[in-house]
Structure formats: structure tokens, C-alpha cells
Amino acid sequence: MPAKKTTxxxxxxxxxxxxxxxxxxxxxxxxxxxxxxxxxxxxxVLEELDEFKKGHDSKNYEAREFIRNLDRITEGxxxxxxxxxxxxxxxxxxxxxxxxxxxxxxxKVLGRKMDHRIINAxxxxxxxxxxxxxxxxxxDINLRLKAKALELESQDYLTGKIKDVDSLFKGxxxxxNFNTLTLSNLYEHKALDIDDVIAENPxxxxxxxxxxxxxSETSSGLAYYNANNKTLDHVEKRSVYGIKPRNAEQAxxxxxxxxxxxxxxxxxxxxxxxxxxxxxxxxxxxxxxxxQIYLARPIVPLSNRDLGYLPGDAKEKINPYMQPLxxxxxxxxxxxxxxxxxxxxxxxxxxxxxxVITPLAYIRGRSxxxxxxxxxxxxxxxPHEVKTIITRAGEGAKFIFTGDVRxxxxxxxDEQSNGLSYLVDKVKGHHxxxxxxxxxxxxxxxxxxxxxxx
Numbered sequence: 001m002p003a004k005k006t007t008x009x010x011x012x013x014x015x016x017x018x019x020x021x022x023x024x025x026x027x028x029x030x031x032x033x034x035x036x037x038x039x040x041x042x043x044x045v046l047e048e049l050d051e052f053k054k055g056h057d058s059k060n061y062e063a064r065e066f067i068r069n070l071d072r073i074t075e076g077x078x079x080x081x082x083x084x085x086x087x088x089x090x091x092x093x094x095x096x097x098x099x100x101x102x103x104x105x106x107x108k109v110l111g112r113k114m115d116h117r118i119i120n121a122x123x124x125x126x127x128x129x130x131x132x133x134x135x136x137x138x139x140d141i142n143l144r145l146k147a148k149a150l151e152l153e154s155q156d157y158l159t160g161k162i163k164d165v166d167s168l169f170k171g172x173x174x175x176x177n178f179n180t181l182t183l184s185n186l187y188e189h190k191a192l193d194i195d196d197v198i199a200e201n202p203x204x205x206x207x208x209x210x211x212x213x214x215x216s217e218t219s220s221g222l223a224y225y226n227a228n229n230k231t232l233d234h235v236e237k238r239s240v241y242g243i244k245p246r247n248a249e250q251a252x253x254x255x256x257x258x259x260x261x262x263x264x265x266x267x268x269x270x271x272x273x274x275x276x277x278x279x280x281x282x283x284x285x286x287x288x289x290x291x292q293i294y295l296a297r298p299i300v301p302l303s304n305r306d307l308g309y310l311p312g313d314a315k316e317k318i319n320p321y322m323q324p325l326x327x328x329x330x331x332x333x334x335x336x337x338x339x340x341x342x343x344x345x346x347x348x349x350x351x352x353x354x355x356v357i358t359p360l361a362y363i364r365g366r367s368x369x370x371x372x373x374x375x376x377x378x379x380x381x382x383p384h385e386v387k388t389i390i391t392r393a394g395e396g397a398k399f400i401f402t403g404d405v406r407x408x409x410x411x412x413x414d415e416q417s418n419g420l421s422y423l424v425d426k427v428k429g430h431h432x433x434x435x436x437x438x439x440x441x442x443x444x445x446x447x448x449x450x451x452x453x454x
Contacts, residue, residue: 013132014038014091018122020115020138021048022412023157026382028065031085031093033159038082038091041070042121044099044114056361057299058385096121103127104150115143122152139412156417160383162425165405165415169428171435172211172252175204180216186223191231209262209434211235211252222248227431228261241342242335243281249438250274256434257282257400260289263432264390266378266401266424272443275402276376277328283372283400284332284346287354290372290396295325295357297376298385298410322357325376329355360389369394379403379420380410386419 015037023030024045031039052063070079073093077083082092099117101107101124106116119136126134136147136154147154162168179200186192198204208227214220222235237244237251240258245251249269256265257279267275283293329346336343349355360375375381375389378401390399403420415421427433441448 016040016125016129016132016134018042018096018118018125018134018136019045020118020136020140020143021045021052022139022143023137024049024066025052025059025062026139026157026412026417027159027384028062028069030157030159031066031070032087032090034091036089036091039085039093040121040125041093041095042099042118043095043097044117044121046095048114058361058382058388062384096125098124106146106150109150110146115140115146119143119147119150119152122147123150126152139417160422161417162421163416165421168405168421168437169424169435170437171209171428172213172249172437174213174215175201176215178214178216180218183214183216183219183221186214186221186232186234190234191226191229192223194225194230194232197232206232207429208431209256209259210429211248211255211434211436213248222251224252224255224434240285241281241332243277243332245278246274247440249436249440250278253278253436253438254282256436257398258285259434261432262434263393263397264399264401264427264430265433266420266435267438268379268403268405268420268424268435269438270404270441271407272441272447273438274443275438276325276374277331279374279376279400279402280325280328281332283374284349286372287345287349290398291370292353292372293349293355294363294368294371294373295322295355295376296360296363296373297322297325298378298380299359299361322359325357360385363389363392366392367394368392368397370396372398372400374400374402377403377409378423379405379408379418380413381419382413383417383419383422386423 017034017037018040019030027033049063049067052059053067054060073085074083079093079095080097082094084090084092099120101120104123106119106123107113110116122134122136133153136144136152137157138144138154139157144154144156182192182197182200194206206225208225211222211224212232214223222237223232224235226233235251235255238254240254245254253267256262267279269275280295287293329350333343333346373389378386380403381389386401393399401420401423405415405418405421408414408418424435428435
């Protein structure tokens with residue numbers, strides 16, 4: 001009987017990834033995120049980066065960092081030829097200079113535009129390397145569609161992108177058929193040994209700092225898992241600075257922010273669920289424990305135009321974008337008479353800069369110790385920006401991120417790639433972190449109508 005022939009398994013050809021400018025501005029380290037595959041930079045990308053290198057926004061920082069890194073990698077080398085990237089199992093990088101085409105020409109089909117030159121560069125490298133898959137990587141969905149129309153494979157940049165927003169950690173869970181007597185003990189003793197709870201509910205798998213709505217046949221209660229003490233602790237609804245929680249999720253959010261052992265909190269939910277208001281009220285309640293309360297939000301100019309076109313000095317330019325934060329502070333103040341001590345305290349805190357409202361661009365390079373930092377609308381941040389903000393934390397700092405992961409105002413982010421979704425997905429279950437998804441709108445019946453039906 002003849003022996004069976006053995007054939008060596010052919011290794012798949014390394015892919016070629018052509019990067020668009022939007023990828024660099026999203027992540028300056030992106031060229032190192034394609035494993036053993038090769039990376040191509042069209043010269044048009046470097047030309048566009050030159051326009052972004054000046055300024056104080058995150059995209060300006062990303063552009064400068066990338067240019068420095070590329071200069072270091074290519075020093076003394078001809079980067080129109082393949083240059084190996086540093087590290088194990090890394091591919092190579094080179095710059096494509098020529099964006100003219102003899103075949104299908106994106107500029108002739110779609111018009112003279114920088115994006116179309118980038119498509120041409122990708123088509124050129126595909127012609128040069130016919131045996132290797134060539135893929136254009138861009139955060140610009142319209143550019144992806146144009147590339148596909150010209151039969152060029154195109155994909156989103158997937159690093160930092162979570163798989164499924166619908167299954168994103170909510171920070172809370174409802175436990176049905178909880179033992180009535182055990183629930184009574186929770187109310188009486190304020191805490192239950194977690195081993196006893198699991199013995200009665202074998203399917204219960206507690207997550208550190210996760211919140212639970214416990215329901216028995218006759219009653220219900222609120223609790224959270226205290227992983228430090230290995231107890232299921234009772235959560236009481238309490239009022240802070242005139243703000244009372246109107247539902248279980250708001251009570252959970254207040255509890256998380258007021259807990260001194262939790263240093264990082266995220267609150268997600270649609271408009272009107274009380275995210276920013278609760279974050280501010282709970283922070284004010286702890287005013288004696290922290291040196292300052294910082295409130296910030298990313299500035300997303302109208303139609304993505306630069307702030308420079310607005311009249312006035314720097315403060316006057318950013319004030320319209322910070323107004324929602326002032327509105328929440330005003331709402332809390334209006335819970336009191338101007339003769340009440342709480343009202344006067346708030347006035348004094350603003351005057352003495354105990355409360356500071358600032359754009360995020362102003363915190364780069366700082367070390368923020370003994371402060372509470374509220375970052376509003378954080379779904380408009382990239383994962384790298386969220387990391388940069390949290391790494392500013394000094395001793396005694398607490399950071400609170402709020403936002404709606406489905407309401408993105410920047411062109412190159414979506415539900416899966418924004419920094420808030422990334423934070424919730426990556427840090428869930430850590431003993432210093434708590435998250436709550438607020439689901440019930442409490443702004444007004446009219447606001448709820450718009451959220452539900454429009």
C-alpha cells in the first residue's frame with residue numbers, strides 16, 4: 001500500500017494595511033497594532049498630519065507623537081522601502097510616494113481630494129504586491145464605502161473597539177425569588193455574608209462593586225457586593241445636596257460616587273437620566289474630603305469647525321460648550337433659597353475656585369491629587385484620551401465619567417470604539433471601579449416621550 005503523501009501547510013501571505021490619517025489621529029501607536037503584517041503610509045497622510053501637529057487638542061497630540069515616532073523609526077533609512085518595525089513578530093513599514101494611477105483612478109472618478117489620493121496609493125500597492133491582500137484601514141466610514149466601490153478592501157481600525165454594545169456591562173442585576181428572610185436580615189443587619197447568600201442562591205455570581213435589585217415574594221431591596229469585606233451590603237436611598245434619587249439606578253450611582261473605596265466611576269444612559277446632576281451633587285456632598293471639584297467635557301465644535309472662528313478670548317470661546325455644566329450647578333443651587341447656607345456655600349465654592357469648570361485640553365501634563373474630576377459627555381473621547389485623563393490621577397483623586405455611548409458627536413468614533421464604552425468593557429469587576437447604566441429618564445414626561453417615540 002503506497003504511503004500517503006504529506007504536504008507542508010502553506011503559510012498565509014502577510015497582509016498589507018494602508019493607514020488613513022484618521023487612524024493616526026485616533027491612535028499614534030497604530031502602526032504597531034497589526035502583528036506580523038506590513039503597514040503602508042501614503043505620502044498624503046504625512047501631508048495631512050502636518051496640518052494637525054499644531055494645537056492643544058488630542059488629535060494635535062496624536063499627530064505630534066506619531067511624527068516623532070516615525071522620525072525615530074526611519075532615522076538614517078530610506079522609508080520608501082520596507083523598514084522593519086521594532087519588536088517580536090512585527091512587520092515592516094514604508095511610505096508610498098506616488099498617488100498617480102494608470103488603472104482605475106480615484107481622483108478621476110471621485111474628484112481631486114486628499115482621501116482619493118490615499119485610495120490611489122492603496123490601489124498602487126495592491127498592483128505592486130498582487131499576491132498579498134491589501135486593506136485600507138480608516139475610521140472614516142464614507143472613505144471605506146468609496147474604497148469598496150472601487151473594489152478595494154477597506155476596514156475600520158479595530159484596536160480598542162469592543163465587540164457588542166448591547167452586551168456591555170450595566171453594573172446592575174435583578175435577582176428574582178430572593179429569600180424573604182434573608183432580605184429581612186439585610187435590612188436589619190445592613191450586610192450579609194456572601195458565602196451565606198451563595199449557599200441559598202447557587203447561581204448567584206457576585207461581581208465586585210456590582211449593584212443588585214433583590215426581589216422576594218413580598219418585598220425587594222437594593223444591595224451591592226463589597227468585595228473587600230466579602231459581604232452583600234444594603235444600599236439606602238439618600239438625598240445629597242437637595243437631590244433625591246428617583247429610581248434604583250440613581251441610588252446606585254450616588255452610592256458608588258460616595259463610596260471612598262471606589263476611585264473610578266462611570267455612568268451611562270440617555271439624555272435626562274440624571275448622570276451629570278447626580279455626579280455633581282454627590283461630589284458636592286464630599287466637598288470637605290477633596291481640595292477641588294473639577295468638571296470638564298470634550299469640546300466638539302459645531303460642524304467640526306475650529307474654535308478659532310468664534311469671537312472673543314479663549315474663555316469666551318469655550319463658555320458655550322461648558323454651559324450644560326453650569327446649568328446643572330444652577331439646578332442644584334435653585335433647590336435652596338439664596339439665604340440658605342447651602343446656596344451661599346455653592347457661591348463661595350465657585351468664587352474661590354473650589355469648583356472649577358475647564359476644557360479637557362487644559363489638564364494634559366498635570367498631576368491631579370485630592371480632587372474629584374467629573375468628565376461629562378465622555379463618549380466623545382477616544383480610548384487613548386480616557387487613559388490619558390485617568391493617568392493624571394494623583395493621590396486621593398476620584399474620577400467620574402458620564403455619557404451616552406449611543407450619542408456620538410465626533411466623526412471617527414462610534415458605539416464600539418469610543419472611550420466610554422472601552423472603559424466600561426476593560427475595567428469592569430475591578431475593586432476600585434463601579435459602573436451604572438441609568439435607564440429611566442427623569443427630566444420630564446415630555447423628554448421621556450421624545451426618547452421613547454422619536
